[in-house]
Amino acid sequence: MVLVLALGDLHIPHRAPDLPAKFKSMLVPGKIQHIICTGNLCIKEIHDYLKTLCPDLHITRGEYDEETKYPETKTLTIGQFKLGLCHGHQVIPWGDLDSLAMLQRQLDVDILVTGHTHQFTAYKHEGGVVINPGSATGAYSSITYDVNPSFVLMDIDGLRVVVYVYELIDGEVKVDKIDFKKTTTSHSAH
Amino acid sequence: MLAEGFEDEDKWLAEGIAGIQHNAFFMHRALDENNLRDALKYSAQMLSELRTSRLSPHKYYDLYMRAFDELRRLEIFFKDETRHGVSIVDLYELVQHAGNILPRLYLLCTVGSVYMRCKDAPVRDVLKDLVEMCRAVQHPIRGLFLRSYLSQVSKDKLPDVGYEREDGESNGVMDAVEFVLQNFTEMNKLWVRLQQQQGPGRIREKREKERNELRDLVGKNLHVLSQIEGVDLEMYKDTVLPSVLEQVVNCKDELAQFYLMECIIQVFPDEYHLQTLETLLGACPQLQPTVDIKTVLSQLMDRLSNYASSSTEVLPEFLQVEAFTKLSTAIGRVIEAQVDMPLVGAISLHVSLLTFTLRVHPDRLDYVDEVLGSCVKKLSGKPRLDDNRATKQVVALLSAPLDKYNDIVTALTLSNYPRVMDHLDHETNKAMAMVIIQSVMKNNTYISTADKVEVLFELIKGLIKDSDETTEDEVDEEDFNEEQNSVARLIHMLHNDDPEEMFKIICTVKKHIMSGGPRRLPFAVPSLIFSSLRLIRQLQGQDGDIVGEEVPTTPKKIFQLLNETIEALASVSSPELALRLSLQCAEAANDCDLEPVAYEFFTQAFVLYEEEIADSKAQVTAIHLIIGTLQRMNVFGVENRDTLTHKATGYSAKLLKKPDQCRAVYACSHLFWVDDQDGIKDGERVLLCLKRALRIANAAQQMANVTRGSSGPVTLFVEILNKYIYYFEKGNPQITSSTIQGLIELITTEMQSDSASALPASDAFLTSTLRYIQFQKQKGGILGEKYGPIKVHIPA
Numbered sequence: 001m002v003l004v005l006a007l008g009d010l011h012i013p014h015r016a017p018d019l020p021a022k023f024k025s026m027l028v029p030g031k032i033q034h035i036i037c038t039g040n041l042c043i044k045e046i047h048d049y050l051k052t053l054c055p056d057l058h059i060t061r062g063e064y065d066e067e068t069k070y071p072e073t074k075t076l077t078i079g080q081f082k083l084g085l086c087h088g089h090q091v092i093p094w095g096d097l098d099s100l101a102m103l104q105r106q107l108d109v110d111i112l113v114t115g116h117t118h119q120f121t122a123y124k125h126e127g128g129v130v131i132n133p134g135s136a137t138g139a140y141s142s143i144t145y146d147v148n149p150s151f152v153l154m155d156i157d158g159l160r161v162v163v164y165v166y167e168l169i170d171g172e173v174k175v176d177k178i179d180f181k182k183t184t185t186s187h188s189a190h
Numbered sequence: 191m192l193a194e195g196f197e198d199e200d201k202w203l204a205e206g207i208a209g210i211q212h213n214a215f216f217m218h219r220a221l222d223e224n225n226l227r228d229a230l231k232y233s234a235q236m237l238s239e240l241r242t243s244r245l246s247p248h249k250y251y252d253l254y255m256r257a258f259d260e261l262r263r264l265e266i267f268f269k270d271e272t273r274h275g276v277s278i279v280d281l282y283e284l285v286q287h288a289g290n291i292l293p294r295l296y297l298l299c300t301v302g303s304v305y306m307r308c309k310d311a312p313v314r315d316v317l318k319d320l321v322e323m324c325r326a327v328q329h330p331i332r333g334l335f336l337r338s339y340l341s342q343v344s345k346d347k348l349p350d351v352g353y354e355r356e357d358g359e360s361n362g363v364m365d366a367v368e369f370v371l372q373n374f375t376e377m378n379k380l381w382v383r384l385q386q387q388q389g390p391g392r393i394r395e396k397r398e399k400e401r402n403e404l405r406d407l408v409g410k411n412l413h414v415l416s417q418i419e420g421v422d423l424e425m426y427k428d429t430v431l432p433s434v435l436e437q438v439v440n441c442k443d444e445l446a447q448f449y450l451m452e453c454i455i456q457v458f459p460d461e462y463h464l465q466t467l468e469t470l471l472g473a474c475p476q477l478q479p480t481v482d483i484k485t486v487l488s489q490l491m492d493r494l495s496n497y498a499s500s501s502t503e504v505l506p507e508f509l510q511v512e513a514f515t516k517l518s519t520a521i522g523r524v525i526e527a528q529v530d531m532p533l534v535g536a537i538s539l540h541v542s543l544l545t546f547t548l549r550v551h552p553d554r555l556d557y558v559d560e561v562l563g564s565c566v567k568k569l570s571g572k573p574r575l576d577d578n579r580a581t582k583q584v585v586a587l588l589s590a591p592l593d594k595y596n597d598i599v600t601a602l603t604l605s606n607y608p609r610v611m612d613h614l615d616h617e618t619n620k621a622m623a624m625v626i627i628q629s630v631m632k633n634n635t636y637i638s639t640a641d642k643v644e645v646l647f648e649l650i651k652g653l654i655k656d657s658d659e660t661t662e663d664e665v666d667e668e669d670f671n672e673e674q675n676s677v678a679r680l681i682h683m684l685h686n687d688d689p690e691e692m693f694k695i696i697c698t699v700k701k702h703i704m705s706g707g708p709r710r711l712p713f714a715v716p717s718l719i720f721s722s723l724r725l726i727r728q729l730q731g732q733d734g735d736i737v738g739e740e741v742p743t744t745p746k747k748i749f750q751l752l753n754e755t756i757e758a759l760a761s762v763s764s765p766e767l768a769l770r771l772s773l774q775c776a777e778a779a780n781d782c783d784l785e786p787v788a789y790e791f792f793t794q795a796f797v798l799y800e801e802e803i804a805d806s807k808a809q810v811t812a813i814h815l816i817i818g819t820l821q822r823m824n825v826f827g828v829e830n831r832d833t834l835t836h837k838a839t840g841y842s843a844k845l846l847k848k849p850d851q852c853r854a855v856y857a858c859s860h861l862f863w864v865d866d867q868d869g870i871k872d873g874e875r876v877l878l879c880l881k882r883a884l885r886i887a888n889a890a891q892q893m894a895n896v897t898r899g900s901s902g903p904v905t906l907f908v909e910i911l912n913k914y915i916y917y918f919e920k921g922n923p924q925i926t927s928s929t930i931q932g933l934i935e936l937i938t939t940e941m942q943s944d945s946a947s948a949l950p951a952s953d954a955f956l957t958s959t960l961r962y963i964q965f966q967k968q969k970g971g972i973l974g975e976k977y978g979p980i981k982v983h984i985p986a
Contacts, residue, residue, distance in 0.1 A: 011720075012679065013675050013676075013679040013713075013717060014678065014716035014717055014720060015682075015716075015717075015720045016682060017631060017679040017682040017683060018631065018679065021634070043671075043675055045672075045675065063770060063811060063815060064716075064770065089811075089814065089815060089818060090811075092821060092860050093818070093821050093822070093860050093865075094821075094822070098916055099916065101962075102909070102912040102913075102916070105912070105955055105959055105962065106905070106908075106909065106912075106951075108951065108954045108955065126961075126962055126965045126966075127961075127962060139720075140720050140724055140727075142774055142777035142778065142781075142819075142822075143822075145727065
């Protein structure tokens, strides 16, 4: 059982002062094995904070990130799964699932994690799964109205991944989960 | 020389102790034989050792204690008349025949203590007699120990509540009080006299040390007074306190005054202090100017603070005696009187008063403000603080209200708060500002009116703009960034649901950050922009007629503000940030249906792109942001849209690196196809873009051939293929199955050619693309049919 935290689009300090208190109290160091972050933190302080939660931190560059040296895309393997990471402002039209599917094929990954729209989605298609963890602070977005703060926790166990999405709605944390399994062939997840 | 003295003292002490032991031995023998005469003789000789003037108080105490212990045995003997056969009255007479005065008095006190315990004894007279007779010993050390002995042996025989005098006159408590007061007065006089000896510094120091060793002897009297049950509040108020204070003031001795004031405060109950506050405080200005009165007052205030915290029932008492006003006035008088008091002293007094106020009257913000105001007055006329300790005290003064009222808004109502802050040196001022910001963030407080925002920004002005004293090289970059980011985060805590008030807040913030200078703008401006965009969105939701006399806040007005702000940002070399913010505003204007405003923001973005963004990598990101935003615009009429689209595609084709050009150009294809109901769906221009992208990809291949001897990977082609598939599925009539087939074959050929450089990634990319087509074919339905004619061969 491997826990992977996926989050992004915090936009601190431009659009939000801090993570919601309820999220902060849930995110405790030492419980998570990997963190993948879609980008737009935006400052080093937040990078350092995430590093304290888990030293294995992967970030891709968002268009507002202070650090210009984060990569545009990143791929990594966790257990049986190949994961791809990209902020998403590079994929036009923004939020378009077919275009994101193309990126997924290009990166050759089972799970593609992107952000930019600040809207949580988990979409399964022929080539794999596309997950958008939304904005962890509920930051303003020109694309999505009424953004609720959200992040995703993936539990990777063999050929199965359970995606837990945590959303802060009206001051309460609500959790939902989605199951994905992959077949043994290297390319498709169903 | 001194060492010799010490050695001598030890010798003398040893001699004294030996003397006592020697005579005590014989005294014991006399006691065993019930021989009164010998007992008296040897005890008198023993007590003669106490006549020495060669010992320091510390050593004298040693000697005294030994004598004291022996006297206890004697006392037991005295008590038992059957052993010596003399009545206590006669015994009282008898001991006065002792030769030397000191032994005589010690014996007298011992007999007196036995006498007082007897039934129907004239306690009052005995006490009076003893306390008067002790006057005969005027040597400070000897006198103090003698009177201390008197106090010791009499204290449990003092008449208290329930005592009946034989002549039925006024109660015994008064007698006891008078006795103790007199003993105290005499002891204090002796104690003070010890200081009178003039001499060079060393002698004076020695004297002070000796005095300090003796002080508890004097203070003990006050303790005894406090233990007398009959000393109730009234008696304390009418008799005890006035007498004690009279002595304290009149002795005019710095050491005594300081010690005794502290003693009074510690020994008597807080309740009494509260009720006699005026009297107690009234004595303070009368003390010697060198007395450290601020410590005394601080102690008093701390005790009263604790008293207040102990139970809520005592709080009304504080109000009733107007404790705050009295303390405040007293402090003022002391500061005025002691002209040489260092600044740190005056401020720490204020800190104590503030602590008191916050604990006792937390709801009286006017009191709190008054304390701050008094401090401002003290600080005024002086330059900024440069004394570390004084600075620390001021910081303590400012932090206390923040800690007490977790709500920063309360602190904002204290009019003197910013004035106190003004007196801090620049660094500390900034540190204090950070404390304030952190207080807001930690407590999740929202500041909800423009007026309060104004006050808040006044408090943190050290962070927001350069003061007259900063120089460039003083600033540490990391600290600076942290400060500015804090200010940026703070801006999000300024909020009101009412749009009118929120707009006022935004205007206030803008006014302040605009004076921040080029280094600060990039931090604060984004926060301001997004705050404003949130307001605009809120106004969008409130469509309909807004009935009001004034012109209400409209999105247009806010966009004007945004325009100005972004222009200011652009002028201080943050073109990339300014471009992004312009695009955000354009999108918001689009949502508000304001075509000219949206166009204006796009113009701004393009101008920034053309004139300020020269870095290739930055250009790639910027152009994608422009394309992505433009793709979502639905407010533009045909002409405007064409102009902007033309610009976007033009710049895309002019990017430096061919792969970047290719990608930007095929991204532009989406500008001509919007999937919405009313969206533009220009199949021809889409195809033109894709074909152009293909041409660029081809050119890239040829360049690679020329420069590297082998053609580059086919990735770009596969990307374009994916785009063809995208539009094919969306129903672009210009893209047919044969178009797709042709492209697939082109790619396959390219890959298999001699000069191809294989890249596993692009192979995999092609494979998964082909697999996708396969999948769609097999799925059937309308799409399946469309894909029907396309043949794919998926390599193993």
